Amino acid sequence: MINLQGISKFYTRDSVGLHDVSLSIDHGEFVSVVGQSGTGKTTLVKLLIAEERPTQGTISIGDWDITKISQRDIPLLRRQIGVIFQDFKLLPGKTVEENVAFAMQVAGESIKRIRNVVPKVLDIVGLAHKSHRYPTQLSGGEQQRVAIARSLVHRPKILVADEPTGNLDTVNSQEIIEILKKINEFGTTIVLVTHDKDIVNQLRKRVITIDNGKIISDADHAKYRL
Amino acid sequence: MISFFRVIKFALQDMVRNMSLSLMTVVILVLMLLSVNTLVVVKTITGEAVRTVKDQIDVSLYFASDVEQEQVDELTSFIESFPEVTEIVYFDSNEVLNDFKSSHQERDYVIDALDEIVQNPFGPTLVVKTREPNDYQKVIEAVSIPEYADVIEAKTFGDTQEYIRRIDVITQQVEGFVLMLTGLFAVIAFFVIFNTVRVAIYTQREEIGIKKLVGATNWFVRGPYIVESIVFSAVAVAITLTAVYMAVQVIDPYVAVMLETEGLLTAFYDQNMMQQVLMQFGVVLALTITTSGLAMRRYLRR
Numbered sequence: 001m002i003n004l005q006g007i008s009k010f011y012t013r014d015s016v017g018l019h020d021v022s023l024s025i026d027h028g029e030f031v032s033v034v035g036q037s038g039t040g041k042t043t044l045v046k047l048l049i050a051e052e053r054p055t056q057g058t059i060s061i062g063d064w065d066i067t068k069i070s071q072r073d074i075p076l077l078r079r080q081i082g083v084i085f086q087d088f089k090l091l092p093g094k095t096v097e098e099n100v101a102f103a104m105q106v107a108g109e110s111i112k113r114i115r116n117v118v119p120k121v122l123d124i125v126g127l128a129h130k131s132h133r134y135p136t137q138l139s140g141g142e143q144q145r146v147a148i149a150r151s152l153v154h155r156p157k158i159l160v161a162d163e164p165t166g167n168l169d170t171v172n173s174q175e176i177i178e179i180l181k182k183i184n185e186f187g188t189t190i191v192l193v194t195h196d197k198d199i200v201n202q203l204r205k206r207v208i209t210i211d212n213g214k215i216i217s218d219a220d221h222a223k224y225r226l
Numbered sequence: 227m228i229s230f231f232r233v234i235k236f237a238l239q240d241m242v243r244n245m246s247l248s249l250m251t252v253v254i255l256v257l258m259l260l261s262v263n264t265l266v267v268v269k270t271i272t273g274e275a276v277r278t279v280k281d282q283i284d285v286s287l288y289f290a291s292d293v294e295q296e297q298v299d300e301l302t303s304f305i306e307s308f309p310e311v312t313e314i315v316y317f318d319s320n321e322v323l324n325d326f327k328s329s330h331q332e333r334d335y336v337i338d339a340l341d342e343i344v345q346n347p348f349g350p351t352l353v354v355k356t357r358e359p360n361d362y363q364k365v366i367e368a369v370s371i372p373e374y375a376d377v378i379e380a381k382t383f384g385d386t387q388e389y390i391r392r393i394d395v396i397t398q399q400v401e402g403f404v405l406m407l408t409g410l411f412a413v414i415a416f417f418v419i420f421n422t423v424r425v426a427i428y429t430q431r432e433e434i435g436i437k438k439l440v441g442a443t444n445w446f447v448r449g450p451y452i453v454e455s456i457v458f459s460a461v462a463v464a465i466t467l468t469a470v471y472m473a474v475q476v477i478d479p480y481v482a483v484m485l486e487t488e489g490l491l492t493a494f495y496d497q498n499m500m501q502q503v504l505m506q507f508g509v510v511l512a513l514t515i516t517t518s519g520l521a522m523r524r525y526l527r528r
């Protein structure tokens with residue numbers, strides 16, 4: 001499903017994001033990518049959603065080589081990969097419902113389909129009753145759930161979560177992880193980037209550990225080792 | 227098509243939800259347009275003043291009293307052939323005499339002296355006007371040939387040559403000053419609008435990034451800003467020209483005192499309103515769209 005071959009990303013001569021990283025993630029896997037701050041985890045996320053381009057190597061998603069993806073095709077890629085971030089990245093001027101609907105509107109989906117899908121995904125994340133609120137009127141956990149709902153509207157085969165619990169307390173973090181597990185059970189591949197030891201240990205799924213831009217371990221049913 | 231309507235909807239939604247930013251942008255545009263219209267008014271007034279001064283200048287050619295009508299007609303045709311000449315007014319001997327009498331009617335001794343002379347001592351007169359003051363010299367040189375020495379008794383231009391030269395210098399300086407002021411205002415307007423739009427885009431840079439992250443195309447991100455630019459420009463031009471039109475009706479009586487032209491500015495806006503609307507709207511729109519495009523470019527690359 002996701003295949004990285006010899007990926008390196010150099011920002012400057014002295015600043016290395018990733019160095020000769022090769023990995024493969026199969027359909028339906030739940031993979032945690034762990035490592036300390038500044039080790040290259042977020043660079044990996046940026047490469048997967050084509051926000052950055054690798055200096056060397058190739059990245060393919062399914063049969064699609066996105067290494068040299070054109071500017072024109074980037075929106076198409078992003079509509080097929082769900083992404084959630086530590087800082088939620090919600091549009092502050094739009095309500096919960098509008099934030100979720102926006103991801104479908106940019107893809108040219110019909111009004112009928114939007115009206116059908118949006119309430120359903122909001123229901124999945126337990127926010128149907130707050131659909132008319134603005135992001136600032138929600139707690140951090142609720143905002144992250146909106147972000148998850150937004151990422152689900154296109155039924156993505158891959159969901160990339162970059163430190164989704166970084167700004168949340170333990171209870172809210174647990175809720176988010178439970179939602180991600182549920183999404184994974186429906187067949188979506190989850191790439192969870194985190195440095196939260198407890199979450200990784202509790203999941204007992206595949207863990208890829210990155211240090212100084214290199215993969216230092218890749219093990220199934222593993223624990224956080226750093 | 228559905229995306230087009232969504233872009234319009236988002237633009238209107240953004241304008242209403244960011245009302246203070248929308249109002250501030252319109253206020254800045256109105257202030258800049260008011261400055262531009264002040265310049266338009268100044269240009270119209272100075273143009274009229276220069277035209278009035280130029281209009282008062284002419285050259286009179288006084289013919290000898292015994293000149294033949296054929297000679298007068300020939301000279302008139304000759305002067306008419308100059309492209310610089312805009313108007314020739316011919317006064318025959320009797321008209322010149324009557325004019326002289328009426329302008330000297332309070333001086334009895336002059337009138338008595340004229341009555342003593344049975345014959346009309348005046349010849350016909352040609353009053354010539356040209357497009358520009360410096361064109362008079364050409365006309366004078368053309369008729370100052372020996373062939374016409376016996377025909378033309380006197381010319382007034384010699385006395386007013388220095389006066390005309392000065393007027394010419396002053397009008398050129400006024401026109402140059404207005405041109406310089408126009409350039410200055412254009413540069414100021416560009417920078418004010420550029421920075422206003424840039425700040426507006428800067429405050430929304432995160433939103434632009436988020437829209438890109440969820441798969442919006444550049445057109446979908448940029449579209450609402452273009453629609454907003456169109457609305458802001460239209461509203462600003464409408465407010466400005468309404469205010470200016472009302473203001474010139476107050477100013478016009480004062481201008482009339484100076485230039486003896488009734489309703490100069492109102493007439494200008496009446497005749498050129500559509501042109502001014504299109505021109506000012508076009509320039510402001512081009513500026514706002516260009517600057518928002520430039521300001522947004524770096525955020526759209528992500």
